[in-house]
Amino acid sequence: MPHFRDEEARAIIRDAYGQVRSTSAVVAEMFYAPEELDVLPREVVLLALGVGHPLRHAALRGGETVLDLGCGAGIDTLLAARAVGPTGQAIGLDMTPEMVARARRNAETAQLANVQILQGQIESVPLPDASVDVVISNGVLNLSMRKSRVLAEAWRVLRPGGRLSMSDLVLAESLPQEVLASPAALAG
């Protein structure tokens, strides 16, 4: 039984991610190579909050369109944009207005013209059917109360033959009730 209703969970997550500040690149440095981080704006590197490196397994090719579900400040979106090149496109989607603003600013700083940042929910992706080649996400699916709905949306927007690569957190054993009932646990 979920401890939070859908809208309640969304508000908690929006607040947590909207207010997050970081002065350390330690999370990014756990997953990305120095040469990947060196070419990105500093703000993107500081605000990496993912739990893996989904692009490492996405086998991106030039000219492809990539959708990053829950893009945050944009680290994977910007790396995807570089990987697909000017004939491709990287689309970041995030529900948190502050993260959308940061991702747009970071794309501009990185001078990547093939980046589009959209504000919206991963349970209702504002893109047409069969419009992207690859869907990625990093530490985001676990934040949704409707995971099957998110996956169905990923399926809908992928072209036939399209690929998905998601890094996320899973529980091996249940957490104590006190932890599960904590809004802070939901945000992570």
Add this chain to the structure above:
Amino acid sequence: MLLKKFFNVGFGDIRVVERSGVGLERIELYPLFTADFLDLLRRTLPEERHAEVVFSITITASKPA
């Protein structure tokens, strides 16, 4: 359980390509968590779980052509 959700919506070639334990030391690196929440984890989780609270996994899958 999670992999079944991928299968149920129609994805094929579903693979877990990376999997690693995430302990309290790593969770503490994320700026999302308050000192109070980290303390709650430390107090309520048995010590043997501190080194592996959750797992980080990377899943790949494809939509059949």
